[in-house]
Amino acid sequence: MNIFRLTGDLSHLAAIIILLLKIWKSRSCAGISGKSQILFAIVFTTRYLDLLSSFISLYNSCMKVIYIGCAYATVYLIYMKFRATYDGNHDSFRVEFLVVPVGGLAVLINHDFSFLEILWTFSIYLESVAILPQLFMISKTGEAETITTHYLFCLGLYRALYLFNWIWRFYFEGFFDMIAIVAGVVQTILYCDFFYLYVTKVLKGKKLSLPA
Numbered sequence: 001m002n003i004f005r006l007t008g009d010l011s012h013l014a015a016i017i018i019l020l021l022k023i024w025k026s027r028s029c030a031g032i033s034g035k036s037q038i039l040f041a042i043v044f045t046t047r048y049l050d051l052l053s054s055f056i057s058l059y060n061s062c063m064k065v066i067y068i069g070c071a072y073a074t075v076y077l078i079y080m081k082f083r084a085t086y087d088g089n090h091d092s093f094r095v096e097f098l099v100v101p102v103g104g105l106a107v108l109i110n111h112d113f114s115f116l117e118i119l120w121t122f123s124i125y126l127e128s129v130a131i132l133p134q135l136f137m138i139s140k141t142g143e144a145e146t147i148t149t150h151y152l153f154c155l156g157l158y159r160a161l162y163l164f165n166w167i168w169r170f171y172f173e174g175f176f177d178m179i180a181i182v183a184g185v186v187q188t189i190l191y192c193d194f195f196y197l198y199v200t201k202v203l204k205g206k207k208l209s210l211p212a
Contacts, residue, residue: 008161156191
């Protein structure tokens, strides 16, 4: 554990809490991509199946359970409890164009050709692009609520901090995971345009919008 991983985890947790509170307090999931949330639920499920077979630490296990639980709670709120407020017309990204190639890539490029390892690799690849339906939805609607942008910022910050975590681990622990690093770089790049708009607009009190 190092400061970058800890703050990355806390940023990730903050993003999840912000999203859940936004939906619950407003009693609405307007502006939230249900498809992105389904992809994140798949990411956590396939990545943390090792909960059933291994124990690393109490912190590690608790965070895994929290991520999985919150992911499915978010999906439930969007597609069940507040379904009437869900904007399915704008949440139209074809997720099969993400899941199928990512699944094939996980089978072809992995650390070890075993069931759990392929699922872990699949989750790493999928997480790197899981936010695309949300960004696509914002692009279609032309704007995003401020609270939604805070959620996206924390989510992007988590991944950026994890890049520093990997740099730290390489220099101080000799640990190097090419799959996780490349996927993390791809994910961070996807947030770059959003980060720029967040700093230049949202932090100045303006509403965020993406070019349609």
